[in-house]
Amino acid sequence: MSSAAEPLTALDDEPAVRVRDLVVRFGEVDAVRGIDLTVPPGGSVALVGRNGAGKSTTLRVLAGVVPATGGTVRVGGVDVRRSPLAVKRLVGYCPDVGGLVPRATPWEHLQLAARLRGLVGWEARARDLLERFDLGGVADRVTAGFSHGMGRRLSVVLAAFHAPRVLLLDEPFDGVDPLGVDATQALIEAERADGGAVVVSTHLVGLAADACEVAIVLRGGKVAGTAPASSLTGPEGEHRYRAMLS
Numbered sequence: 288m289s290s291a292a293e294p295l296t297a298l299d300d301e302p303a304v305r306v307r308d309l310v311v312r313f314g315e316v317d318a319v320r321g322i323d324l325t326v327p328p329g330g331s332v333a334l335v336g337r338n339g340a341g342k343s344t345t346l347r348v349l350a351g352v353v354p355a356t357g358g359t360v361r362v363g364g365v366d367v368r369r370s371p372l373a374v375k376r377l378v379g380y381c382p383d384v385g386g387l388v389p390r391a392t393p394w395e396h397l398q399l400a401a402r403l404r405g406l407v408g409w410e411a412r413a414r415d416l417l418e419r420f421d422l423g424g425v426a427d428r429v430t431a432g433f434s435h436g437m438g439r440r441l442s443v444v445l446a447a448f449h450a451p452r453v454l455l456l457d458e459p460f461d462g463v464d465p466l467g468v469d470a471t472q473a474l475i476e477a478e479r480a481d482g483g484a485v486v487v488s489t490h491l492v493g494l495a496a497d498a499c500e501v502a503i504v505l506r507g508g509k510v511a512g513t514a515p516a517s518s519l520t521g522p523e524g525e526h527r528y529r530a531m532l533s
Contacts, residue, residue: 303484310357333495340505379451
């Protein structure tokens with residue numbers, strides 16, 4: 288059995304995430320074309336760019352949901368191609384859409400996650416996360432009636448629930464109110480302080496800069512540029528970002 292908040296340590300002194308020349312092809316379409324990505328334990332990287340840039344596909348590969356067509360992907364020292372189930376134990380993944388059971392409550396989602404991951408002593412962390420994301424009052428309400436923002440907040444809670452080695456958040460700020468944004472950013476900071484690595488996919492560059500150290504700009508499935516996330520904010524930063532996308 289595992290604790291819901293056991294300390295995180297790096298495996299074999301490897302980066303938490305190491306991606307080399309990642310290629311993902313769907314039929315005749317190359318969704319990702321030769322992306323490199325490295326995230327150390329305690330590090331944070333934002334994948335930013337327009338829709339269709341390859342951000343979500345890259346996170347799905349890291350989560351072990353979509354297989355890579357080519358390249359090397361290691362998460363927590365584990366080869367995703369060879370051991371996708373082992374990788375799924377190491378990561379917490381918030382997909383860009385879906386992932387919730389409409390007839391289940393937030394508490395039932397957390398109960399199921401705890402059972403599947405063999406967590407013990409998880410109830411206090413579950414209650415704390417629900418309160419921090421302003422979901423405590425709806426913990427026993429089915430998610431079918433949730434707003435988009437409420438669903439996003441619950442997806443982030445579920446991704447972080449087991450204190451993963453690598454936290455993957457796909458569009459966590461989309462449609463989320465300021466309280467939810469603050470809670471997500473505080474969660475990212477806490478995960479990093481505990482030694483976890485964080486990869487965020489978002490089209491909201493300003494929030495990416497607040498949440499992450501490094502921004503990787505994707506365009507057409509390729510890396511268009513890499514920069515400190517804070518350097519892409521403000522008038523000059525916006526100009527720099529647009530130049531990478533052009």
